[in-house]
Amino acid sequence: DGGITQSPKYLFRKEGQNVTLSCEQNLNHDAMYWYRQDPGQGLRLIYYSQIVNDFQKGDIAEGYSVSREKKESFPLTVTSAQKNPTAFYLCATQLDRGNTEAFFGQGTRLTVV
Amino acid sequence: QQQVKQSPQSLIVQKGGISIINCAYENTAFDYFPWYQQFPGKGPALLIAIRPDVSEKKEGRFTISFNKSAKQFSLHIMDSQPGDSATYFCAASVTGNQFYFGTGTSLTVIP
DSSP, X not given: OOSEEEEOSEEEEOTTOOEEEEXXXXXXXXXXXXXXXXXXTEEEEEEEEEETTEEXXXXXXXXXXXXXXXXXXXXXXXXXXXXXXXXXXXXXXXXXXXXXXXXXXOOEEEEEO | OOSEEEEOSEEEXXXXXXXXXXXXXXXXXXXXXXXXXXXXTSOOEEXXXXXXXXXXXXXTTEEEEEETTTTEEEEEEXXXXXXXXXXXXXXXXXXXXXXXXXXXXXXXXXX
16 A cells, blocks of 8 residues: 555456466565465465565465566466465565565455356 | 464454454564554555564554563554454564564454
8 A cells, every 4th residue: 555556456267267466566665575365374475576587485486476577566477376366465565675664555356266 | 384373363342442462473583573454455554563672662552562581472452442443463574584474363343
């Protein structure tokens, strides 16, 4: 929120399809993150990126892919290899990884139909 | 394994009461402990945070209590209001590294 835009807000995917979630920021933050939120499980880290053209796997990266071609953008692709993709996906940024506060977007709710 | 354990899962409090949410951690290298507030359909927002060199931090009606020896920290919401009804997440990190979040507490404040 306040500089982090996630789109779409709601997304429906058929089984076997890849879908891409958008995250754009105008905060000039170096670090960007993707989290998955499931009821009763908190937020789990999927991927993160500290600089352009570099990203690292988080705790649950299987079935997901990312790119960081521009500082402002960090799209997440949910591939058909992700067996249980229905969840609320949150993008977050930090000024840099040494700076502590994380700012979150409004989220995208993905549903497999 | 859960790096940060949070309890209770849900909490119902009367208006004007005190809401208390607890978290525990194992990694003594953690040096930053934030609490996030999340309303339905929205992203979490930072509420208050503490570092382990202090035992308590207060911002308005919100207080973090930190017990380094017990590896526990808690959020206290004084004079709870219906507008405080939300999900609260504790988290911990080593500066420069990823956050580990608790599983969340759904707080309902009854008018």
